Amino acid sequence: MNGNHELDSAIAPHLRVPRSNTARLRSMGYRPDFDSFTSRLASSVEQVTIAYFGAQSVDGDNPAALASIQDLGRSMTLANGPIHSDRALWVDDWGFTNRFIVAYWTDGYAFDEWFAVDGAAWTAETHFMDGVGFFTEVVRPTVDRLETIFTSNAHPEGLANLAESMSEPFIEAGYWGSMRDRLPITQTDPVAGAGTPSGTSSGARVVIAPQHNLALIRSGQDFSETAGPERAFFLEEIEPTLRAGMDFLRDEGRSFGCYANRYMDVVDENEEFVEKRFAVSLWSDLSGLELWAKSHPTHAKIFASAMRHMAEFGSTAELHLYHEVMVVERQHQWFEYLNCHDKTGLLGVDAT
Numbered sequence: 573m574n575g576n577h578e579l580d581s582a583i584a585p586h587l588r589v590p591r592s593n594t595a596r597l598r599s600m601g602y603r604p605d606f607d608s609f610t611s612r613l614a615s616s617v618e619q620v621t622i623a624y625f626g627a628q629s630v631d632g633d634n635p636a637a638l639a640s641i642q643d644l645g646r647s648m649t650l651a652n653g654p655i656h657s658d659r660a661l662w663v664d665d666w667g668f669t670n671r672f673i674v675a676y677w678t679d680g681y682a683f684d685e686w687f688a689v690d691g692a693a694w695t696a697e698t699h700f701m702d703g704v705g706f707f708t709e710v711v712r713p714t715v716d717r718l719e720t721i722f723t724s725n726a727h728p729e730g731l732a733n734l735a736e737s738m739s740e741p742f743i744e745a746g747y748w749g750s751m752r753d754r755l756p757i758t759q760t761d762p763v764a765g766a767g768t769p770s771g772t773s774s775g776a777r778v779v780i781a782p783q784h785n786l787a788l789i790r791s792g793q794d795f796s797e798t799a800g801p802e803r804a805f806f807l808e809e810i811e812p813t814l815r816a817g818m819d820f821l822r823d824e825g826r827s828f829g830c831y832a833n834r835y836m837d838v839v840d841e842n843e844e845f846v847e848k849r850f851a852v853s854l855w856s857d858l859s860g861l862e863l864w865a866k867s868h869p870t871h872a873k874i875f876a877s878a879m880r881h882m883a884e885f886g887s888t889a890e891l892h893l894y895h896e897v898m899v900v901e902r903q904h905q906w907f908e909y910l911n912c913h914d915k916t917g918l919l920g921v922d923a924t
Contacts, residue, residue, distance in 0.1 A: 579603070579743040582610045587716055587756040596749025604746035606882045609725040610754065611735035613678070613715055619904075620734065621677040621712045623654075623687075624852070625694055628705035628912055632669040637704045638843075641671045644694065645841065648675060652686035656733035660836035660850070661843065665822060666913060668705075671843075672836065674790075678734050680712065695910040697777055705912035711788055711900045717763075718898040719754035721745065723882075727892040730790055730850075748866050751897055752858065763787075763899045765857030769831070769907070769918045780907035780918045787858045791895035792838075792850030798890045805884070806891050810877045817870035818851050825853070828868070829860025832917050854918065858899050 581588065613620070625644055629637040641659075648654055654675035662670045677683040693699055695708050720731055725738040732738070744753040752758050767783035793814070795806050814835075821833035831854040838848035855861045865871045881891060907918045914920070 580740045582719060582721070582739065582742040582744045582754040583756045583759070584612055584615070586615045589756075589759050591759045593758055593760060593762060595753050596747065597744060597753055600743075602743065602747070604741075604743070605879075606723070606746065606886075607741035608745040609722045610739045610742060611720045611722070611728065611732035612737045612739055613734060614736040617678045617715055617734075619680055619712055619714045620718070620731065621680060621683040621710065622731070622898075623675045623677075623683070623691070624707075624709040625673045625675070625691070626705075626707045626709075626916075627671045628668050628707070628916065629703055630668050631703075632663070634669070634704060636701050637669070637671055640699075640701075640704065640706070641673060642841075644690070645673055647690035648673070648686075650686075650690070652679075652682040652689075654683075654686075656730075658730065659839050659841065659843075661839050662834045662836040664834070664915070666915060668913060670834070670836075670916075674730070676731060676734055683712075695777060695908040697775060697910070700776055700911055705910060705916065707909045707912050707917060708906065709908075709917055710906040711786070711898060712904040713898040713900045714904075716756040717900065718896065719751065719756075720894065720896045721751075721754065722892070722894040723889070724892045727794060727894075729792055729794065729848075729892075729894050731896045732894070749862070751865075752862065755858075755897065755899065757899065763858055765829070765855075765860075767902070768856070769921045771909075771919060776911040778909045778912075778919060780905075780909075782902050782905040782907065783856065784902045785857065786900050786902075786905055787855035787861055787897070788852070788900065789855070789861060789895055789897045790850050790852050792848060792893070794848045794892040795890075796847035797892075802881075802885050802888075802890060805881055810874075810881060810891075813870075813873040813877045814849075814851075817868075817874050820868070820870045821851075821853055821864070825864070828864040829856035830854070830864070831856060831921050858897075861897075
């Protein structure tokens, strides 16, 4: 827990500018109850690429879906592949098993070269298979449009695996609105959403015309190192409240502007669960995500259980929490679906 020393800002020094938008932080004398950390990308990095590739099948052991995702994973070890990737499984509420690879690049040229050779074919008509759907969801935010937060500076996840370092504890944490305060772009831009995603079909393939300022959050938990009372607290108190909140966003999130929510199990290359989970949500607007976090009982319970955990286990905690949030311009999004059911990802926007 932080002491009386002056806290850093979550916004990297080279991204700080005079504010024209008022920060939610009301007092520089404020101190969060618990330390939080953020990933620091090298100052030379101006943009990142995050690609979600999915293979979907109604039968969980579909050999074609499994072979396809394994082939894709192998291609990512070749020239211009990602710096980091994660694998995950999610059974959606229509009973389809969705296999994911989430891949991260800091070099846009490398991504473009890899994608042209190995990625574009994932949702091409020539990849059509009976019983298997394929989707590609790519966001390429500039670094002023993303933020991360971690409860530990020694357990990087997702975007943090691209980082040059982790920050010292920072001030913009533990109060409503701190997420927005951590986003460098919001110093001068309200990042309001505009438009609605819509699909254009070509046979079994649908390409989404994106909206402006789509918000994406990946929020995860690593409980692989927990034991005894802390493990029991996570499994019996925190995880059920998390799942209830994620189910609400999946089923009723459109009332807050949540287009899609997936609560996924992280797996290894053999599809063995590694005791990590993360949710990925797509939102029409950052303010909708904020409103749900501020006002809905499901998030209030999630926040309360996390605070009880921190209070009880403090610096000895082995449960590691994080999220990454980004607000993405229209021209930096690519969503494409081949032979997927009509509630998959942003296809569900047209289907409702």
